[in-house]
Amino acid sequence: MHLGDYNDLEVAREVDFGLYLSSDDGDLLLPEKYVPVGTRVGDVLRVFVYRDSEDRLIATTLRPLALVNSYAALTVKDHGPAGAFLEWGLEKDLLLPFRNQRRDLRTGERVLVYVYLDEESDRLVASTKWKQFLSDAPFAGEPGDPVRLLVADETELGYPVIVNGTHQGLLFHNEVFRPLRLGEALPGFLRQVRADGKLDVRLQREGYGEVESATDTLLAALRAANGRLPIGDKSLAEDVYRRVGMSKKVFKKALGALFRQGLVVLAPEETVLK
Structure with a gap:
């Protein structure tokens, strides 16, 4: 049985207050x-298995916001003698011990944490010192490879992200065309592996592959919208990203590709599929 994770368990017997x-x-x-x-x-x-307030193993069909050995953005619900308590979708809140906090936390604040099984107490706990749980092994990937990103923070340079759940990366501000939320998961692409082992990533493919992918995405969006999208060459970059998930620059390249193929009719703030 895996504590802090989902388990497929057989119903052994029925009692007045539930099932064993x-x-x-x-x-x-x-x-x-x-x-x-x-x-x-x-x-x-x-079922998900964890320990209740009396330290007993217990099962639930509720879906927690984080599993053991994973990263998640959770909200501080309360404070106690042992630390902060985080909302994670279960009746019993998740403990964030004082020793695992990088700074004082406010009630209602969202924080990125790593959830793990504490060996001493055999309880699930969280830590905001998430960097120490990242892998030291070289990243197994090449520039241009698709990756999974989890937004971990925001700095002057951009958004530190967790790549594929194992390594730290950076998504530069000039690669982002809308505000990103702490804990938001999104697809991306590897730009490069730096000398220090950290990664630079981006949200869209680079070069010809980027335009080809964006063209397919735009065509699919047009078809899903019954052949008409309220964005065009003069639309705001924020509106373009919100509608089709790409930068204004890439959108214009994709728009041009579809126009040259004779597939669309262009207007300043509208695109229509022929």
Whole structure:
């Protein structure tokens, strides 16, 4: 059984206050309020396993905002003698111990954390010192490769991001055309691996591949919008990015490619599919 993650467990027996599920670590309770309608003994349920306020292993069908050994942006709900408590979608809040905090935190503040299993207490805890959980191994990727990005912070240079859940990267401000939210996950592309092992990334492909990809994206967006998009050559960059997820520069190149193929009719603030 995996603490802090989803487990597929068989229903062993039914009691007045819920179901007991069998596991290698003994039976654990799934409280009645989380039992799916029609569940019977012998059924296999996919549940999240954690410890309740009395330190007992317990199951739930609720979906937490973070799993063990993962990064997430969570909101500070309260403070206590042991540290801050974070909302993560379960009845019991997630502890962020004082030793794992880089600075004092305000109630209602969103913070990026890494969730892990504390070996001493055998409890799930969070840490805002997320950099120490990144991999030291060389990044296995080449410039132009698609990557998964998680926004970790914002600085004068741009947005520090976590790349593929393992390495730190930087998304420069001039590559971003809308505000990004802490904890936002988005696709990107590797620009380069620096000498210090950190990564430079971007949101769109570079060169010809970038335009080719953007052309396909724009054509698909036109078809999904019944052949008409309220953006054109004179539209604001923010409107372009909001509609089709690309920069104004790349949008104009894609627009030109479609026009040369005779696929669209152009207007200052509108594009129509022929």
